[in-house]
Amino acid sequence: MAACRALVSRAVLPLHFHHVCRGVMLTHIREKKRWMKAYTLIMERKTKMEGPPPPKPRSQQPNFDYHAEVEAFSARLQESFSVELLKTAFVNTCYLRSEEERRRALGLDLETTTLNLKDNGKLCVHGQQFTKGFLSDWCRGSFPSLPEEGVAAVVGHLTGAEVMCHVAQNLAVEDLTMSAEFPVPDETLQGTFFAVIGALEQSSGPVRAGLFIRVRQESS
Structure with missing residues (x-):
């Protein structure tokens, strides 16, 4: 009799243990779902009250490699840039x-504060002059x-902020533009696109740069 009880206990104990563990797991899952639902509701209310977070430039997003992005930009346009x-x-x-x-x-000193970067001012002027001259001809x-x-x-329309910025945004120029403000103001984006054209003309010559302008102008 004692042996029978022992056998029954051994058979029932694992079943009871499994039932208890399953009950604990289901309770834990239910509690987690309740917690997640409450957290989601709180975050939704917070977003409604504060509004969506301000947009971040591509350079401030994870896994951003500026050098690789610049090379990818050149490859995407199928142009040869310096x-x-x-x-x-x-x-x-x-x-x-x-x-x-x-x-x-x-509190950094003057030497540390100064950035070892050139601005795009000269390239912008060069690109603007070349673009207007090419389109006029x-x-x-x-x-x-x-x-x-x-x-x-006609030239004024094609080189105006509206058309230039539209083309620049389609080419993802804004993603690589280094600007004090984001989203990048139209005037800054327009100047940056002129600078990109100036860089192309100095890298690949006027024929290639002219073809680039013509293709982009027709696609706009």
Whole structure:
């Protein structure tokens, strides 16, 4: 009899243990679901009250490799850029000023505060002059009867902030633009795109840069 009881106990004990463990696990899962639901509701209310978080530039997001991103940009456009020139094209004066001010506020000395970067000012001017000159010549060749006022109007439209920024955003120029503000202001993005064109002209020559402008102008 005692032996029978022992056998029954050995058979029942694992079943009881399994039942208890399963009950504890289900309780734990239910508690976790309740906790997650409460946390989600709190975060949703917080977002409604405070609004969505401000957008972050691509450079402040995880796993960002600037050098690799610049090279990928060149490959995506299927253009041959000098990497150093292309990097410079994305550096705006406002970014350099704000970064130096930030470093000064941290108490860094003048030598440490100064960034070893060139701004894109010269490339921007060069790119703007080249773009306007190329489009003016294209316009006169394509529409010989168009008066100079008409040529100026067409070129002004194609090189204006609205068209330039639209094309620049489609090419992801904004993601690499170094600016003091984000989202990047239209004027800064327009200047950066001119600088990219200037970098291309200096890297690959006027023929390639002109073809790039024509293709982008037609796609806009």
